[in-house]
Amino acid sequence: MHRALVVLLAACTATAPVAVTSIASAPRAHDAPARPAGALRVMSYNVNFGLEGDPQAIDAIAQAHPEIVLLQETTDTWRDVLVGGLPQLPHHHFVPPKDLPAGGIGVLSRYPIVSAEELPSVGGPFAALRVVIDAPGGRIQLLDVHLRPPMSDGGSWVVGFFSTRDVREREIAWHAERLDRSLPKVIAGDFNEERGGLALAVAERLGYTDAIAQWAGETRTWEWPVGSLTLRFQLDHILHDGCFVASAAGIVEAGRSDHKPIWADLERVDAALISAASGQLGCSGR
DSSP: OHHHHHHHHHHHTOSSOEEEESSOOOOOOOOOOOOOTTEEEEEEEEOOGGGTTOHHHHHHHHTTOOSEEEEESOOHHHHHHHHHHOTTSOEEEEEOOOSSTTOOEEEEESSOEEEEEEEOOSSSSOOEEEEEEEETTEEEEEEEEEOOOSOOTTSOHHHHHHHSHHHHHHHHHHHHHTSOTTSOEEEEEEOSSOTTOHHHHHHHHTTOEEHHHHHHTTOOSEEEEETTEEEEEOOEEEEEOTTEEEEEEEEOOOOSSSBOOEEEEEEEOOHHHHHHHHSSSSOSOO
């Protein structure tokens, strides 16, 4: 992310139109491939609270045919529109925003939701959501996150770039510690940082793999016009523990949110094989 700050500062002094990006520009849109038999397609999407009810979001989600969707920045209106527009995902749980309009979070699922627990913030302004879903092959747990934006308390993005890195690190460490180690684990959402950030480093040390980085490289998941500039970064991620392998993943080039929907096909790995290979019980990822 240091390279991102360098190009951002440089661009702020430019007089001609500039596309600021630390990663690849937006790729061409293409349909998500058919989901392999035995895989579970998980999506994450920050829908943008300011666009609540936008029907293009429904189309963006539906075209990838996800079975579980983790959502950020939902509102009551978003909840009603998403639930009504996606009947193929009949199970849902939403936590409305409290202090900030961007603080809502939710999940849609093809499969029954066994439990849903809101996890309070430990430094950032947004809560997380831990859900257990009765998926094919057995229960899994998913952690839906919206980590602290890189903005200081005084509203500075430049200061916040440096001052909020350790906040996101604490957030992900605290939330991950509260996951049930006996269940397969997925952590997904708006991390508000790219690869190389401290939160993603914590997740990697805990044994998680980023399916988006694995399959989409450094392709951006977020973009925002600032005057003559366009900022583009990969801020959204789908992480899985050793109970899964990602057989495919991608970014949906649709919707009007500043974030793009991201998805991953996750296939279960036989726990016995993991134990034999690692000499430990259960899946990796603590």
